Amino acid sequence: MLIEAILQAVTAVLVAVGLFFFLVGTVGVLRLPDFYSRTHAATKCDTLGAGSILLGLAVLGASRGDYTDGLKVLVIAVLVLLSSPTAAHALARAAFRTGLEPYTLPEARGGEDR
Amino acid sequence: MNRPYLLVVMLLVFWVVLTESLSPAEVALGLVTAIVIALGVSRLVGEEEARPLLVTPRQVARFLLYMPYLVKEIVAANIHVAETVLDPRLPIDPIIIECHYPLAHDVSVVGLANSITLTPGTLTVDVDKNKDTFRIHCLGREVAEAMPEGELYHHIRHVFEED
Numbered sequence: 001m002l003i004e005a006i007l008q009a010v011t012a013v014l015v016a017v018g019l020f021f022f023l024v025g026t027v028g029v030l031r032l033p034d035f036y037s038r039t040h041a042a043t044k045c046d047t048l049g050a051g052s053i054l055l056g057l058a059v060l061g062a063s064r065g066d067y068t069d070g071l072k073v074l075v076i077a078v079l080v081l082l083s084s085p086t087a088a089h090a091l092a093r094a095a096f097r098t099g100l101e102p103y104t105l106p107e108a109r110g111g112e113d114r
Numbered sequence: 115m116n117r118p119y120l121l122v123v124m125l126l127v128f129w130v131v132l133t134e135s136l137s138p139a140e141v142a143l144g145l146v147t148a149i150v151i152a153l154g155v156s157r158l159v160g161e162e163e164a165r166p167l168l169v170t171p172r173q174v175a176r177f178l179l180y181m182p183y184l185v186k187e188i189v190a191a192n193i194h195v196a197e198t199v200l201d202p203r204l205p206i207d208p209i210i211i212e213c214h215y216p217l218a219h220d221v222s223v224v225g226l227a228n229s230i231t232l233t234p235g236t237l238t239v240d241v242d243k244n245k246d247t248f249r250i251h252c253l254g255r256e257v258a259e260a261m262p263e264g265e266l267y268h269h270i271r272h273v274f275e276e277d
Contacts, residue, residue, distance in 0.1 A: 021192050028199040036251045037208055040237050041195050047232060048192040072132055085231035085238075086224075092239045092251065096210075102251060105207050 007063030014056030022049040034103035043088040050080045121152045176273040187233040194234040211258050215267045216246040222274035229266050
């Protein structure tokens with residue numbers, strides 16, 4: 001009983017952490033100035049946000065003595081870990097090859113060689 | 115995609131694992147879904163002949179040892195994004211740099227490009243496999259200056275390239 005309660009508390013913490021980073025990712029997409037920097041926020045925060053929530057669900061399954069759900073959730077987590085940066089790369093590469101210039105600070109424009 | 119049926123089989127296995135069901139209706143639905151996805155994807159990647167990513171047991175073992183480091187870096191990357199976007203001043207100074215990371219295998223290129231994207235402040239924009247050049251978007255100058263040292267590059271070389 002106690003173990004069940006502890007595991008449910010762990011689930012709550014993991015899901016809360018996941019939600020926090022989804023929120024941070026959303027704020028990042030809204031506040032950052034251009035496509036490339038927004039992609040940073042969206043990719044990193046979606047990966048950890050989804051990973052943390054999925055891990056929380058696996059722990060929730062384990063608290064009920066159900067481990068097959070946990071394994072399935074881990075498979076999905078690995079898929080997210082692979083697909084999220086791959087999709088970001090596909091988008092960023094398409095943007096770069098179409099000629100989208102990245103945002104730079106006003107004082108950095110023209111001043112430095114790179 | 116030179117062998118679309120292989121992708122259909124892989125997607126169908128994934129479907130069956132997730133649904134935990136071999137009932138004809140569910141498998142049929144999975145098969146239809148897998149074929150639709152394979153058709154859609156084949157148009158996206160069909161121009162270049164896809165070479166299989168050869169992975170040896172040693173590489174898998176070393177990758178599993180690399181995972182804790184990668185997870186630690188992903189957490190650090192998220193904290194970095196949180197600090198940046200929740201700061202009212204929004205302290206960023208973006209720059210695109212090119213780094214020379216010679217790698218022999220496709221799987222190492224994929225591993226390094228994705229690792230760079232998931233670690234703090236960096237995003238892989240383009241990879242030139244002939245010149246072994248990675249074009250990387252950096253959120254700040256400090257990150258950009260650390261990239262040529264190639265900390266991740268040496269990790270990936272150890273995981274996928276060394277005997």
